[in-house]
Amino acid sequence: MSIIRIPGDPPLEVTLRRSARARRYSLRVSQLDGRVTLTLPQRAPEADGLAFVREKEAWIRRHLSDRPEDHVVRAWGTVPYEGRALPLVPGTGRTPQLREGGLAVPGPAEDVPPRVLAFLKTRARARLAAAADGHAAALGIGYRRLTVREARSRWGSCSSRGDLMFAWRLIMAPPEVLDYVAAHEVAHLVEMNHSSRFWAVVGGLMPGYEAPRAWLRANGSALHRVRFGD
Known part of the structure; x- marks a missing residue:
């Protein structure tokens, strides 16, 4: 796995995961922790994956904004x-x-x-x-x-x-x-x-x-x- 970073406010971190079974690019935004994962075919160029993420950037940010806020444990909450x-x-x-x-x-x-x-x-x-x-x-x-x-x-x-x-x-x-x-x-x-x-x-x-x-x-x-x- 590797991570790509997309500049912006806030910046995006996307985890790249290769799969031998994947036939196309797929994006997932976890509702658990907000982690963004791009699954791509085993031999797909990483540059093409980056281009796909940039194309879907608005979709990613919309899903992240819809996600409920985290409860951050701090003193004295x-x-x-x-x-x-x-x-x-x-x-x-x-x-x-x-x-x-x-x-x-x-x-x-x-x-x-x-x-x-x-x-x-x-x-x-x-x-x-x-x-x-x-x-x-x-x-x-x-x-x-x-x-x-x-x-x-x-x-x-x-x-x-x-x-x-x-x-x-x-x-x-x-x-x-x-x-x-x-x-x-x-x-x-x-x-x-x-x-x-x-x-x-x-x-x-x-x-x-x-x-x-x-x-x-x-x-x-x-x-x-x-x-x-x-």
Whole structure:
């Protein structure tokens, strides 16, 4: 992959991605993070790709302007946490602590975004592990390993070896949404498909899962628009 830059106000950055299956140029503007990607055939000249981007510049800028604004976490604003806007307030000590008035974050203002991010990832792992453990115990089965990471394309996954993966950003959603994703992936330990049998397992673990599933479909992109610092 390579990046081309188009001058303007603001300048545009376009990621070039070559694909052996591509037969024509195609542009995509991500609603998650505003990333602009041009996919071009394997042997297409880069100069032709640049010309195509310039031709579509107005289209790109229109789509970027229509995209909802990012939520940038800064001192002393707010951060989404378990479905609510959690105020960030000055704190003491070495690590952020939940207080009645919000999340108390120690250190200077420039250290707030990375410390809040670390706090969220730690909380996400603990909550997801607890949820997965509970659902696995309800089924009388176990899993091999659990990882939590940044994931753009899916909220969770279950491998054929029994490894579970979850997106840490689920900690920003309401608790029942996180619990639904945990139940969904644990159910794959029994049914590695999305058949009626699979959904019956999910429903047994979490009756009423349809509501948090709908919430995630409607609001999940907003979780990806939370950024930590400029």
